Amino acid sequence: MILRKQHSVLIQGITGRQGRFWSAKMQEYGTRIVGGVNPKQAGETCCDVPVFASAREAADELGGIDLSVMFIPPVSARDAAIDAIEAGVRQLVVLTEHIPAQDVMRIHAAARHHGTRIVGPNTAGIVTPGEAFAGIMPAFNRRVFMPGDIGVISRSGSLGTLICLNLVNAGFGQSAFLGIGGDPMLGTTTVEALRALQADERTRAIVIVGEIGGAMEEEAADALREVGKPVVSFIAGRASPPGKKMGHAGAIVMGDQGSYRSKRERLETGGAQVVDTPGQIADALRQALARA
Structure with missing residues (x-):
């Protein structure tokens, strides 16, 4: 559960305003971001990392993901979370607030089935001072x-x-x-x-x-x-x-x-x-x- 500098991190929603801003902050701090997800901008780069159409595609291309951070609106959060879970992401930081209750239950059920650790929903993230952070905390x-x-x-x-x-x-x-x-x-x-x-x-x-x-x-x-x-x-x-x-x-x-x-x-x-x-x-x- 504790993030280390060697852990690989995926950003779902990396090309959005918040995703791009906080991804740059995480990288500056030392977080090892290896890719991002946005189906509409797959094949491009953002924050100097490749953008994929899905977390599954990212995991297949990159060889596994330790942690993913979700900069995803509530209406799309369930599908994004299950995409990451089914891709084998070991830990998922769900920043999103106001996800419908039935969607949250689906996310937790999928996480239990696949062995994924969920942090959140409605979390500000996790920080290991001097190493890395994932989310929107002012680690810097x-x-x-x-x-x-x-x-x-x-x-x-x-x-x-x-x-x-x-x-x-x-x-x-x-x-x-x-x-x-x-x-x-x-x-x-x-x-x-x-x-x-x-x-x-x-x-x-x-x-x-x-x-x-x-x-x-x-x-x-x-x-x-x-x-x-x-x-x-x-x-x-x-x-x-x-x-x-x-x-x-x-x-x-x-x-x-x-x-x-x-x-x-x-x-x-x-x-x-x-x-x-x-x-x-x-x-x-x-x-x-x-x-x-």
Whole structure:
């Protein structure tokens, strides 16, 4: 799940305004982009890489793809995702928001069948500071991302950026940033991201940036005992009223399930230190690392 500089990356929608802009940023940072997809411009080049009619054609020509990033509108997202999955892409970063629910279910079913890791939908992407990034996170901003040993998991790209900024200001760098996305049906859960960082030798401690809605933070709390690394968490939405959606489509609370109180209590019971504000994360990390 953690992106490395040697991984081959395909950009679906590379010739669009956003696809072209972010592809150039990824390349400048060190991401190994090997090709792009746009059926209408197949046979051309964009960002100095070949453009193919499909992900399947790209994989056949290039000999396999480690990761694909989707700059694809919601109406076309299902077909683009299944194209990449059936082409054997190992990991798919789905940036697209507002994909119809039935299409998301089709994507996840195809991914399970073919063994593809989905990150998203509605993710800002993943970053390995000093190596590579895939998506729309400002990895190139040294005030936000710096190589280090703190792994960060976030459902929110903007909130994750703030947390990473605070970490760098406090002298901490990141081993990896895993933006799992804000959709109600995510391909990668908090606990799966937690286990990826648990297995990562470069990660010394982990920050979980959660929010109200769903049960992913509670499920991750149950896995904390086996992690063996300090975990600090911030949960957004403490003051939100029950039953009201706040921001992400997945951030809706019904009764106590998915509530701030439930998430905080479960994480603390599991051994994580939960802070009240993002600005407290760095101090909490220092304390947790001192105890480790």
